Amino acid sequence: MTRSDWEPKTPALMIQGTGSNVGKSLIVAGLCRLFANRGLTVRPFKPQNMSNNAAVTDDGGEIGRAQALQALGCRAPSSVHMNPVLLKPETDTGAQIIVQGKRFDTMRAREYGKQKNTLLPKVLESFSTIASGTDLVLVEGAGSPAEINLRSGDIANMGFAEAAGLPVILCADIDRGGVIASVVGTYAVLELEEQNRIKGFFINRFRGDPSLFDEGMHEIAARTGWRGLGVVPWFADAGKLPAEDALGLEDGFGQGSLKIAVPVISRIANFDDLDPLRLEPGVSLALVQPGEPLPGDADIVLLPGSKSTVGDLAFLRGQGWDIDLKAHHRRGGQILGICGGYQMLGKTISDPDGIEGPPGTVEGLGFLDVETVLTAEKSTVYAEGTHLASGAAFSGYEIHIGRTAGPDCDRPMMQLKNGSMDGAVSEDGRVCGTYVHGLFTSDKFRSAYLTALGASSDLAYGRSIDRILDDLARHLESVLDVDAIFEIAGGGSSLALRDGIGG
Incomplete structure (x- = not known):
């Protein structure tokens, strides 16, 4: 044609x-x-x-x-x-x-x-x-x-x-x-x-x-x-507009009192999750580059999505960030994993069909009592629902392979509009994971999430981008x-x- x-x-x-x-x-x-x-x-x-x-x-x-x-x-x-x-x-x-x-x-x-x-x-x-x-x-x-x-x-x-x-x-x-x-x-x-x-x-x-x-x-x-x-x-x-690729992730944003650290893994994906946080005046977003330690004064460490979860888990360990995460958690810090980051937080990641490399199972970071099995079927859907901890509404999207299950899934992070549950929360409540990207573009969810951590938010993100x-x-x-x-x-x-x- x-x-x-x-x-x-x-x-x-x-x-x-x-x-x-x-x-x-x-x-x-x-x-x-x-x-x-x-x-x-x-x-x-x-x-x-x-x-x-x-x-x-x-x-x-x-x-x-x-x-x-x-x-x-x-x-x-x-x-x-x-x-x-x-x-x-x-x-x-x-x-x-x-x-x-x-x-x-x-x-x-x-x-x-x-x-x-x-x-x-x-x-x-x-x-x-x-x-x-x-x-x-x-x-x-x-x-x-x-x-x-x-x-x-x-x-x-x-x-x-x-x-x-x-x-x-x-x-x-x-x-x-x-x-x-x-x-x-x-x-x-x-x-x-x-x-x-x-x-x-x-x-x-x-x-x-x-x-x-x-x-x-x-x-x-x-x-x-x-x-x-x-x-x-x-x-x-x-x-301030969403970046196309990781070249746009060289600098952090904001001078707010709430510090969110994000390790920039090698195959970071769907990092538009970070865009609204960049614009929040109450937030200081630290994008931690390879070779740098996770900051000891971070309130939250956010593990982002990845195009190669197993490979990026090895990359994360290669930077020593797994050790930094354990120290962060011992100090009382919070951890949020989104999509691939959520999968990394579990006990194991299995790839029986060799989707991301040789078939096998690798040990996860172990912060959540869940296990993930990678599957060939890919989910690409919009997601709407409620953040269970705050009752705040959210909208976002899922774009991932794999299924995650385990005891901590009995404490889900989200309830979707169709009634199903998503994500997991640790017993101490300080580690959470979800498959939903784009959560922070929802003003109500972002405001509730940040307010619970001591940072107020009145940003209208969608109107700001427009x-x-x-x-x-x-x-x-x-x-x-x-x-x-x-x-x-x-x-x-x-x-x-x-x-x-x-x-």
Whole structure:
């Protein structure tokens, strides 16, 4: 299937980058909100993503967290078709492959490199689904088209843009330095057809007076023939939005009196659990990097989710964090485990089918009297219910493999809306575990949980994120040639954009 198989063509463009982490995801989220605010029906799309920070979609699958944020920018329900191929790294050389929201296979990088082109029909099928009935599709690339060693069979950048017939805009990050070379160098390594597919560029994360880069913009345009679309100044609130990958977990947040320590394990997953805690003024969130001890003055240690529970349990022990956890518990500290972190807190983790590695059973941390058996079946569902200790309502999602049972499950942490119970609480009440991610995005639960620990909370998290997206949209609108971007996408004149074709 190619884009010529459906008519009329929906206005669409692809934003690619000069490298990874140049701000593509945030820019697309901001543009989604910008065009939605102008009355258009906008949808995000990313052909292939690599991230362990996944989201459960409204249609019951999983996609990258960045695409869920972009859907929020559009004020639209999330869909598996917004990110049809998601790679979730399990080891340094292998990943679980999610196709249209469901587990497809687990492959090593070299094996996937040989097979990824076979997924292009599924990717184009999803793009067609997203484009149907839509005024504008904003597509995000992955990594950089300058990685020409990966061009064969590519479905993430130029390979997809060519198959779908999309124009491309290039995003470059000046904060890294060498931005002129990164843009002109990208131009130099591309084939002529790919050079011509790029219709414009913009510079991201500029600190200071953007007019000081006027000469740089002219130089890039002269050397590439691409249209300069603007310079985007540094957006200070970017760090308050959900991060796409663990690169966004380098710093803690807050100076509050309640200290929550989070060991940053090697395959940390669904760490959006931490995002609301970053914004709480009464909380100090310490992200403990490998090689560092867990702080002795922590009130709570939060064990996050993991894409490879058994492997990350070994990693945790390798850092000596198991010893630190025992000392923390002896001092009267509390421990909360979420999903993989919950599984680690039990007595054993069994993997009879070798889902995460060689079949077998490993000893857990032993803080909860429960045992976990990993299973091939994966749960990806929304979860709503009540926190039993406080009576506070919560909403979140489950995205895990495995079943956990044992005496401490007779003291569950949560009651779900369907009447079933979730999680476990230790006999002394200081160790809790749950399979539900996203708990802290629920204002009532987060307020009750933190208040019980001595930290008040009046943060309206959802409204805060929505406000930041609106601020980001205004930020981009003030510095980018938005009419030109819409025209490049095939949306017609600026007059059509101002009048609104989707409202």
